[in-house]
Amino acid sequence: MKKLLILFLLGSSLAYGQRNFTIEETVFGPRQFAPQNLVLPQWIPGAEAFTHLDAQYQNLEIREAANNWQPMRILSVGDLAEALKIATGETIKLSNFPTDYKWINANTLNFSYQSAQQQYYLVYDIRDKKTTILSKTPVSGRNVERSDDYRKAAYLIGNNIELTDASGKTTRVTTDKVDGLVNGSDYTHRQEFGITKGMWWSPDNEKLLYYRKDETMVSDYPLIQWSDRVATVKNIRYPMAGMKSEEVSLVVYDSRNQQKTTLKTDGPKEQYLTLCTWDPSGKFVYVGVLNRGQNHLKLNKYDATSGALIKTLFEEESSSWVEPLHALRFVPNKNDQFLYQTDRDGFNQLYLYNTEGKLIRSLGYDNVIVESLGDFSADGKKISYTGVTNNGLDRHLFQVDINTGKTQQLTNESGVHQASLSHNGNYLYDQYSNLTTANKIVVRSIGNKKSTTLLEASNPFQGKIDLPTIEPVALTSADGKTPLNGRIIYPPNFDATKKYPVLYYLYGGSHAQLVQNKWLYGAGYFDLYMAQQGYVVFTMDNRGSDARGRDFTRVTHRELGKAEMADQLQGVAYLKNKPFVDSKRMGIFGWSFGGFMTTSFMVNQPDIFHTAVAGGPVIDWKFYEVMYGERYMDSPQENPEGYKSTSLLHKAKQLKGNLMIIHGAQDPVVVQQHSMEFIEACIKAGKQVDYFLYPTHEHNVLGKDRIHMYDKIAKYFDIHLKK
Template sequence: MKKLLILFLLGSSLAYGQRNFTIEETVLGPRQFAAQNFARTQWVPSADAFTHLDSKFQNLQVREATNNWQPKNILSANELTEALKIAIGQAAKLSNFPVDYHWVDSTTLSFSYQTLEKLYLLQYDLRTKKANILAETPAAGRNVERSNDYSKAAYLMGNNIEIIDAAGNVTQVTNDTVDGIVNGSDYTHRQEFGINKGMWWSPDNEQLLYYRKDESMVSNYPLVQWSDRVATVKNIRYPMAGMKSEEVSLVVYNTRSQRKTTLKTEGPKEQYLTLCTWDPSGKFVYVGILNREQNHLKLNQYDAASGVLVKTLFEEQSSSWVEPLHALTFVPTTNDQFLYQTDKDGYNQLYLYNTAGKLIRRLGDKDVIVESLGDFSADGKKISYTGITHNGLDRHLFQVDIHSGKTQQLTSESGTHAASLSYNGKYLYDQYSSITTVNDISIREIRSNRRTALLEAANPFEGKIDLPKIEAVALISADGKTPLNGRIIYPPDFDATKQYPVLYYLYGGSHAQLVQNKWLYGAGYFDLYMAQQGYVVFTMDNRGSDARGRDFTRVTHRQLGKAEMADQLQGIAYLESKPFVDSKHMGIFGWSFGGFMTTSFMVQQPDIFHTGVAGGPVIDWKFYEVMYGERYMDSPQENPEGYASTSLLDKADQLKGNLMIIHGAQDPVVVQQHSMEFIQACIKAGKQVDYFLYPTHEHNVLGKDRIHLYEKIANYFDMHLKK
């Protein structure tokens, strides 16, 4: 009954008091109309209980099996504030309960607090109601990495590393003053290859592994700063495809001897170093060595004390690219076995190796893609993970037995699940949504399969917003083999005998997916707003996008945009087959890779779209950076034909429709040179094109200015597409 009601609500039903979104709500709406949920849910160690924050973020609530999972306040922000004041010895105020709270054990939790001078990590004991300082670092310190026992913390001051111990003693680890030498930064290799940190503490808490990046030889790229009386230039190091790239090494700093040892990662200086993982013994470091061509990976073991290569455990090669994204995960029951993730057999899955480099077994299940790892079971024999199924639409929780390889799917309803097991594996916390389900939360006892419903969120738009009707669309790729996922959103009071203009919203690039089986089917509030303004809004994920496996992605190699456009033409043909679509008044909009796709359609298929808006568009891949660009296109020297065919500069003379390009003047990702070169090409070709610049924004227009952005885009389509 509930799902039938929600399906009705997903359709257009202009009930009394309902209205359309305002342009402000395209940005503010996700918070204003957020579905009811439990915030910051965590299982309590060694207990059949979990905690979450209340709806006002003021209290920590516990739900216990013995109390039939009913909520009970156990600690408030005010109580924690009083303990905090005593611990740090000065005035303090928590406006909300700390969202970064973490259970240390069943009675103790940790949280952070920052003043103007210091960043504190504290621990609170529920029994004594007292807080104590675990660690503290200067507030100005960045990228803080704490040792496992909290006895030390490493952080960055500028481009150098400092370490502070429990007594407050500070050690300067690096002292580089050369512009372009950067230590310990997570912004190494531009955060590709799964890199999200630049320093790693050893298991014994005595050694710090860190990146040392030398980008002094990389070209400076100027970003004009308009806020000064006389505009100034901020230079960034930006290695364009085919040009000189950064040189990176890995260094081990021993806090006892204060000795530094550089790992002997022999090979070309412009190779990539990733998958950095300490051996549980603290004697070895594992590093993935990926060549600049990104088609040959070696997993190497190095001696931490001498930096010498011990051995290469295994190698992985591809005719397209190898993309390591996940550090090794050692099995807790043994020091000589680890989990490695790769899509070498078609789908990103788990593989169990030993430290001799022998593959013990594949732990994958059919075509399930491992999206994220969960926790090991209490005995260390199993591990859970979130897996992608149903042609990329669904997310489920799985658990695999490491020694047998047997896999169990723990969630069942079709949709997007965020689920986790209790520490003893007795209970499953399951939160999920789908196109027909706003947000459901339940607890299931694994052995009996007994389910306790905790929350069935109501439609947050009911009685407030006239929500447009959303439908799933299933198509086949241009090669006739691969299912593609799409969605269509209809205007309110849709009449199939009438014709409507179209907004075709797309992205199309790697590591992104716009259509998922979750509430609103992944649609954004701007999509819903434009449907309410009288547009049929359509979106589809083409080959090359995320969550569909290796072959779905690799088809784009050396020719970005070709297969993607061919697939999107399938979506366009679907729309043009509908009598309610005004095919002469179709608009296309995308940002970044979507901006590249939008501009590509406007100049390579100029008779399809009447109007386009391209935000932060890639225009020519030779202007894009090395790590991303060369993975998909190889270098301009290796693939001149591919770069020439995908460049839009020599195709500007084919532009027919109305095109507005929007760019952030401070964009360090797709630099403004892309759009400026295209504008100049349009001028030379005698083609009119509209251009709008956001002077203070980078790759995305954020904050209040995003409302201005969406209003500009909506007005542009209204001006050209509305009859």
């Protein structure tokens, strides 16, 4: 439930300062107390050098091996603004250096700039200090997708696609006027299955592949708008589990002749199309076709001109679910070989296939989970990736030889690394943090292992904030087989002979991990704030959460909340065994899936927690959307007992203690119906519940209103748990 997550904020545990956090700093503190860093580092192609922005975002600085990595300014905001003025003919207001800058080669970089009327995409030449416009789109254009040569751009106006080229010519690709027909949107299949875009340019920059989504048959769901004197209704299309879902196709548009071809993705209309990848030749398109049941994936190859199915390269099936998340990556200089990611053998890893569907070799290494792919080496023979190790706690950079499968771990210190290799592979840029390291950046020579430390950030709280202590916790899952990660945060001036109230913070759902060995162990500022107010704050990641492999996740299939709660009860037992924990003053807080877990505890284990706050909670999975809900629960028709047992509506009568539910009235993810139905069930059962609504917010309460929310939550626990 990656899109359901609340924002997890940075924290610290080692400093001793002068004061506690203010409630405002629970939201804005991460910027105020961020450890010192190098901003947006990027290797320069063809050079043993990288650039980054200064701390004020005013200058682009270069660091070269030949100059012992010492910083030198090469381009300022003022320089760029002057070049922009000449290129665009407009008065330029450039307060910060563009954060989307990207090196094309050793002499040129490209970036975007938005004026009052246009979004420009430009290239800047370091040698002649000249900026050239590559393409421009209207400010109203959304989801801008640029061709590889940056001279064409596709964008959305409403639910339709337009194109512009280098000459400024605009072409309308689609002209649908029917409400519910959506073209080119990244919000297809509700952005599950790794979908981050809705349009893809071909390698020759002439053809555009795009999603065409028909959701006319999907139920309208009303969101009440309160800003007018008489409230109005904003309808969204929301396919609930077991109900009619959207129908999606893929279309190829040829910009040379304005012809459109729909790929013949035959099969049921309600299936999922993902992994969209152009063949390097531009003649074929590869698509992952996943059935609505999400347990059978076909990787298909289609002719981009006729739309015909060439062949199914391979299929992947599971008794639980198959979850494709990563597009194919073709191997440089080998147009008939690509990398495919899957967790079918237990951990998400790389597999090398040819375009006939033959598996050449597995590129997996031990039980390392591939979290994100890096770049190919200059000769195309190796690729780097960030891998998860240490039972989910650490991230390291690895490089694998594609021809042999030989894998090398390039980073060593335990922690979370963000690292990358120079284009020639001679140097490693390595930024990392862990429980005791705020931020450290080194450049290491791959040949002689010599390291140069560029930055070792001091504790940003030292002398300012009186921080509590964070301690790692190692537990075992309820089945006695699997190690689980947790953390406990102690109040300042902790006295083990005293009794303290507890704040138990949890999430528990898929694609989320609250505990990592970084600065500082994944704790948020609200966690630290509550510890400073005298609470023992505890968090752990149960089975079903992220970065631990296939079996760790699949245990939740068809019974969301069961294994998760069994594991969290291990955390409860751990706390109750501590003499300093007042088991009669324990509170629990979670948002989204965490809100579901929080409410589940209050009705399924009503004697544990005295007080709870559930934000945006799922109450009954039949009210949740098709793509996520049916992956984990199957449909209500297929799994009626699972939906019944996990629903909290008929358990309202078991509620004890104090429960406050918070919801955003505009929530398009966990719709407000969840909490309203539960409130009604509590009324019928004679149970009192506190309820608070944020009228203008969606699933997460953001901005200054988030301060109000945290203040409300903190005071709610204080009222009920402080003696």
